[in-house]
Amino acid sequence: MSVSPGNKNPRDWKAILTRHEMLLLYVLIAEWLFFYFAGTTINRRGAVVGFGTLDRQFDILRHSCEIGLLALALTPVIITAGIDLSIGSLLGLCAILFGKLWHDGGLPISVAAGLTLVLGALAGGLNATLITALRLPPLIVTLGTYSLFRGLAEAITHGAITYTDFPASFLFVGQERWLGLPTQAWIFFGVALGVGLLVHRTTFGRAFRTIGLAPEGARYAGLPVGRRLALVYVLAGLIAAIAAIIYTARLGQAKADAGTGYELFAITAVVLGGTSIFGGTGTVHGTLLGVAAIAVLKNGLACLPVVMRMNAAEEMSGLLTGALLLVALTASVLPKILSRFRARHHAPAP
Amino acid sequence: MKKILLHLCTAGAVLLASLVTATAADSKLVVAMLPKSKGNAYFISCKVGADKAAKELGIQLLFDGPTDSNAAKQNEIVENWITLGVDVIAVAAENKEGISTALRKAQKxxxxxxxxxxxxxxxxxxxxxxxxTPEGIGQGLMDEAARLTNSEGEFAMIVASLTASNQREWQQHIEARLKEKYPKMKLVAVRPCDDLKDKAQSEATALLSANPKLKLIMAICSPGVPGAAEAVKQAGLTGKVKVMGLGLPNENKRYVHAGVTDSIILWNTGDLGYLAIYAGVALAKDELKQGAKTFKAGSLGTFTIAGDNILLGKPFIFNKANIDQFDF
Structure with a gap:
């Protein structure tokens, strides 16, 4: 994977330019340009509307923060060859807990938010304990907590209560701009930087990859596998709680169905970003590109006049996101297949 | 390889150009309609009326909504429409407070x-x-009950619960209408069914044996009507004791065709969609302003405005003759 900076022969450049993340970047740029030209129009009142407006770009950013955060949470998890299906449900549970602490508990917003983060981390800790102490497969454990967390959220609210009427100072986080960007984008970028440094610049990150490739090997090499795994799941819980608070601020409401299905979008973004679902490899910038590619596709489609006339933005985006994922995965194994093909044809005659 | 790439590029460019020209031709008024969920047969029947209105008015209608009843999705769709610069947004709110933040942004x-x-x-x-309106529903139900019984005899009611505020309100209007217009009719019992069909059935069975002179059962919650119908059918009183009430056509079709249930009362959902589109377009053209008392909507005629509520008016009666035209 690594390219030594001193060595500048053309082969290495080619390797960099055809890396998965770079390919994804080309796709993203192509998507963006396509929607910019095809999805921007002038409306009846003479205003430029559609994809090519700054408002739309900010909307894309705002709408992708929560799924983006969950994808960031999942990247280290998947690198360790694990999975966390519970984070979408945890987002819902945290949103409800946050609303309850503030509304029924009478706590100030900041204290309620702080407590919610702690509770999110604890919920992640529950996953971590079951996975590391009992050595249960992450898929099964988080499938259980997926239902458990959502069930708790529904039980607390009886499926009916919705917390609303949050103060404007709190809604600022989800609905206004700060220093030119949507406020929550700063939080998102902050978390991205944090997770990026953790995965790429610390020994923890190296441990995650080692565990993902060979957990037994890592154990024999003296790595504290249990503690490293616990860290990624607790971190996932914490980030899900952050996403819950941003979600609540964006919509101005906390309801038990918050974040339903988000875990699948997040997993799609991570895998699209080049992280192997079998663990061992993956990058945070790849995940960010994956999130962006999906968000631009989804938002861009809704701007296309053809799609608008069919009233099928939702269906089309689901369909094309799936297609994009399959194409990306195919493209990433294509060079390998091509080289095998070439090797066979250029093999010297016996 | 290069050739393929070149072909792809030209294909892309052609597609792009066609899309751009397609948009330039559109300069119609754009009305965007947001149902609670777009797969719901109730809202699909609203859309039928909305489509008709859009055609008559020569506007472009966007009809999009969550595939399930999802409040967060509703907000995202509204925000999408804001940057698309539509002229009017008509919403059936899934969550009152939640959607309002997005709607205020649209107004801005x-x-x-x-x-x-x-x-x-x-x-x-x-x-x-x-x-x-509660008054319209109450009066509509009572008038239909009177028509079915020739304005005389005993009848009983099945309600969802004795405390639910909308049920209480409807019941009061029914009783007021009864007192005012139908002195020969007598309400002998009001029983709760907890919004459950089974409970409605057992309550209705009890009512039938306790009140041999009963001529009609009126259910004012939607599971109540098929529940009461089942009880009447099993007691072999089809035709002798009439069943009617507030409900959805689909869950009552069977009983209406079997002659157990006489009429179902609700509003005409197609008209609801039609009126919403007409009102939206009038708003955009500044023909409908705050303080107006009436509003004329195409072929449906004139509607009353009470405050800032445009009233669809009298409830619609579904019976054997028309119930098959509705699918929700």
Whole structure:
């Protein structure tokens, strides 16, 4: 994977330019340009509307923060060859807990938010304990907590209560701009930087990859596998709680169905970003590109006049996101297949 | 390889060009309609009326909504429409407070906002197309009950619960109408069914054995009507004791065709969609303003406006003759 900076022969450049993340970047740029030209129009009142407006770009950013955060949470998890299906449900549970602490508990917003983060981390800790102490497969454990967390959220609210009427100072986080960007984008970028440094610049990150490739090997090499795994799941819980608070601020409401299905979008973004679902490899910038590619596709489609006339933005985006994922995965194994093909044809005659 | 790439590029460019020209031709007024969920047969039947209105008015209608009843999705769709610069947004709110933040943003962007079927916060929209007032429902139910019994004899009611506020309100209007217009009719019992069909059936069976002179059962919650019908059918009293009430056509079709249930009362959902589109377009053209007392909507005629509620008016009666035209 690594390219030594001193060595500048053309082969290495080619390797960099055809890396998965770079390919994804080309796709993203192509998507963006396509929607910019095809999805921007002038409306009846003479205003430029559609994809090519700054408002739309900010909307894309705002709408992708929560799924983006969950994808960031999942990247280290998947690198360790694990999975966390519970984070979408945890987002819902945290949103409800946050609303309850503030509304029924009478706590100030900041204290309620702080407590919610702690509770999110604890919920992640529950996953971590079951996975590391009992050595249960992450898929099964988080499938259980997926239902458990959502069930708790529904039980607390009886499926009916919705917390609303949050103060404007709190809604600022989800609905206004700060220093030119949507406020929550700063939080998102902050978390991205944090997770990026953790995965790429610390020994923890190296441990995650080692565990993902060979957990037994890592154990024999003296790595504290249990503690490293616990860290990624607790971190996932914490980030899900952050996403819950941003979600609540964006919509101005906390309801038990918050974040339903988000875990699948997040997993799609991570895998699209080049992280192997079998663990061992993956990058945070790849995940960010994956999130962006999906968000631009989804938002861009809704701007296309053809799609608008069919009233099928939702269906089309689901369909094309799936297609994009399959194409990306195919493209990433294509060079390998091509080289095998070439090797066979250029093999010297016996 | 290069050749393929070149072909792909030209294909892309052609596609792009066709899309751009396609948009340039559109300069119609754009009305965007947001149901609670777009797969719901109830809202699909609203769309039928909305489509008709859009055709008559020569506007472009966007009809999009969550595939399930999802409040967060509703907000995202509204925000999408804001940057698309539509002229009017008509919403059936899944969550009153939640949707209102997005609707206020739309108003700030100069988009006319109205609600139908389920209202948002009053400051987040200009008008609410109200499908049924408690008074209209109460009077409609009582009048139909009187018609079925020739305005005389005993009848009983099945309600969802004795405390639910909408049920209480409807019941009061029914009783007021009874007192005022039908002195020969007598309400002998009011039983709760907890919004359950089974409970409604057992309550109705009990009512039938306790009141041998009963001529009609009126259920004012939707599971109540098929529940009461099942009880009447099993007691072998089909035709002798009439069943009617508030409900959805689909769950009652079977009983209506079997002659157990006589009529179902609700509003005409197609008309609701039609009226919402007409009102939206009138708002955008500045023909409908705050304080107006009436509003004329195409072929449906004139509607009353009470405050900022445009009233759809009298409830609609579904019976053997027309129930098959509705699918929700």
């Amino acid at each position: 962007a100069g988009i006319k906002v109205l609600t139908f079927d389920a209202d948002a916060m009053t400051d987040a929209r200009s008008f609410f197309v109200n499908q049924a």
